[in-house]
Amino acid sequence: MFRVRMGGNRPMIDVTAADEISGDARARSNVVRLAAAQALTGANSAVIFATGSIVGASLAPSISLATVPISMYVAGLAAGTLPTGAISRAYGRRVAFIIGTGCGMLTGLLGAFAILHASFPLFCCATFLGGLYGSVSQSYRFAAADGASAAFRPKAVSWVMAGGVFAGVLGPQLVQWTMDVWQPYLFAFSFVVQAIAALIAMAVLMGVDAPKPAPADLHGGRPLLEIARQPRFIAAALCGVIAYPMMNLVMTSAPLAMKMCGLSLSDSNFGIQWHIVAMYGPSFFTGAFITRFGAPRIVAFGLALEAAAATIGLSGITAMHFWATLIVLGVGWNFAFVGASALVLETHRPQERNKVQAFNDFLVFGMMAVGSFSSGQLLANYGWSTVNMVVFPPILLGLTVLAAVSLKKRRAAHLNPAEVDGLIP
Numbered sequence: 001m002f003r004v005r006m007g008g009n010r011p012m013i014d015v016t017a018a019d020e021i022s023g024d025a026r027a028r029s030n031v032v033r034l035a036a037a038q039a040l041t042g043a044n045s046a047v048i049f050a051t052g053s054i055v056g057a058s059l060a061p062s063i064s065l066a067t068v069p070i071s072m073y074v075a076g077l078a079a080g081t082l083p084t085g086a087i088s089r090a091y092g093r094r095v096a097f098i099i100g101t102g103c104g105m106l107t108g109l110l111g112a113f114a115i116l117h118a119s120f121p122l123f124c125c126a127t128f129l130g131g132l133y134g135s136v137s138q139s140y141r142f143a144a145a146d147g148a149s150a151a152f153r154p155k156a157v158s159w160v161m162a163g164g165v166f167a168g169v170l171g172p173q174l175v176q177w178t179m180d181v182w183q184p185y186l187f188a189f190s191f192v193v194q195a196i197a198a199l200i201a202m203a204v205l206m207g208v209d210a211p212k213p214a215p216a217d218l219h220g221g222r223p224l225l226e227i228a229r230q231p232r233f234i235a236a237a238l239c240g241v242i243a244y245p246m247m248n249l250v251m252t253s254a255p256l257a258m259k260m261c262g263l264s265l266s267d268s269n270f271g272i273q274w275h276i277v278a279m280y281g282p283s284f285f286t287g288a289f290i291t292r293f294g295a296p297r298i299v300a301f302g303l304a305l306e307a308a309a310a311t312i313g314l315s316g317i318t319a320m321h322f323w324a325t326l327i328v329l330g331v332g333w334n335f336a337f338v339g340a341s342a343l344v345l346e347t348h349r350p351q352e353r354n355k356v357q358a359f360n361d362f363l364v365f366g367m368m369a370v371g372s373f374s375s376g377q378l379l380a381n382y383g384w385s386t387v388n389m390v391v392f393p394p395i396l397l398g399l400t401v402l403a404a405v406s407l408k409k410r411r412a413a414h415l416n417p418a419e420v421d422g423l424i425p
Contacts, residue, residue, distance in 0.1 A: 026209050027148035031159050033208050034140045037097070038163030039170060040201035041137035044104050046171020046276070047194045048073050048130050051179075051187045058186075059120040069127040070252070071369070076131015077138070078365040084136050085358020093143045093210035093354075100136025101202035103129045108195025115188040126191070133198065135365065141338075142357045143210055145345055151291060154342045158287030161338055164280030170197075172273060221352035224359060235405045236343030237360050239299050242398040243336035245368045246306055246391050249378075250313065250329055251275060254322060257384040261317045271319075271326045278330025286338045295342040296406050300399055302336025305329075307395045313388040325388075 049070060057066035080100075087096040107130040114122035144156035174193055181189035227233060254275075255268040290298050309329035312321060348356040379387055 027156050030208050031144050031156050033204050034144050034160045035163035037201045037204050038140050038160055039166035040197050042164050042167020043171040043174055043197050044130055044194055045134050047175055047190055048127050050175045055187055059118055059123055069124050072124045073127040073131040074369045076128040077135045078369040080132040080135030081361040081365055082358050084139055085354045089354035094208055096136055097205040100133050101198050104133035104198030105195045108191045111191035112188045115185050138361050141341055153345055154290035155287030157341050158283040158338050162280055162283035168276030221349055224355055227356055230347055231405045233347040235402050236340050237363050238401055239398045240340035240364045241367050242394045243333055244364050245371045246394055247329055247333040248368050249371050253379045253387045258322050263319050267319045271323045275326035275330045278327045279333055282331055282334040290342050295339045296402055298335050299339035300402055302332045303395050303398050305332025310388040310391040314385055
């Protein structure tokens, strides 16, 4: 709504509403490109997760190292978050996006070369570069919210995440169509096509309206430690740190657990495919739910669904139990992670966004990297039931912290509205 103030004999229209309308129009244009890029970039990770352990088993000196390429991908995710924020802050998000897609092209080319020359170290380097590409893509959801109004930000974040639905379809099909093209080098041509997909993503991202930050924005804002000490940032980051690694722990363990339980590879592929759809499908309306009910409630609901998925996993080992676990887990991750991302947007000023968002993702993917290297051992040594039981304590911690901060906010609003700053709104 426009606000009108009287100045002399002529009314003066407050430009705030006009700026919001202009910002939302730019954000909507960016959302289309970023969602397309999310689909193309998601195909990168789908190729690596679909082929990494199989190629690893054929190239590694020991079968125990078969999953190292996937762990290197997750390590790349963690390693790339802070540099992505620094580059975005200094040169603008678009420069970071182009560098990221460049890493994606190198992933495909180096991956194909490694398979053709049977080099396990080179293949691990390729998947690490794929992780760097993936780390840049994590900032797409935040870039969609730049300049948007407070009401549109959650929708922008969720719509970009919805691009992952198409990634879930595109990635596996890309592998299916190309895996046998260069016989006997299984999956070599899949990585070549993945490099082409990264090139297309680069072309799409060139049109994103993400100018270089103003000089005043490079040195303004509060110290990162001060921002990170805010109760609402602690709650948002903690919930993201719990939601993503717990989902990843169960998701990466499920295919091997299904094999150990005597289920077929087709059963496993079906479960993972619908898990990916469940991860990103709700994004078409998650933003609207956040706007209506508030981010904290959506995060809590998502965490509760992840706990429900673990409960299903503990209740049986039939294909239906695994499928239900993976689908409920995917929906829970979407609500929890998109909601936590929306909470992060409420903790910083515009000039602080790149460093805060990068730090948040570093925490999330750093913890995920640690879990990735240990998940296989957890399943092998203690079983599928233990994998599911590990989910409950972190979920309980996240719900407790979220409830405590929300309660503190309501009490502060009762006693002194001025003290609400720094708490979850």
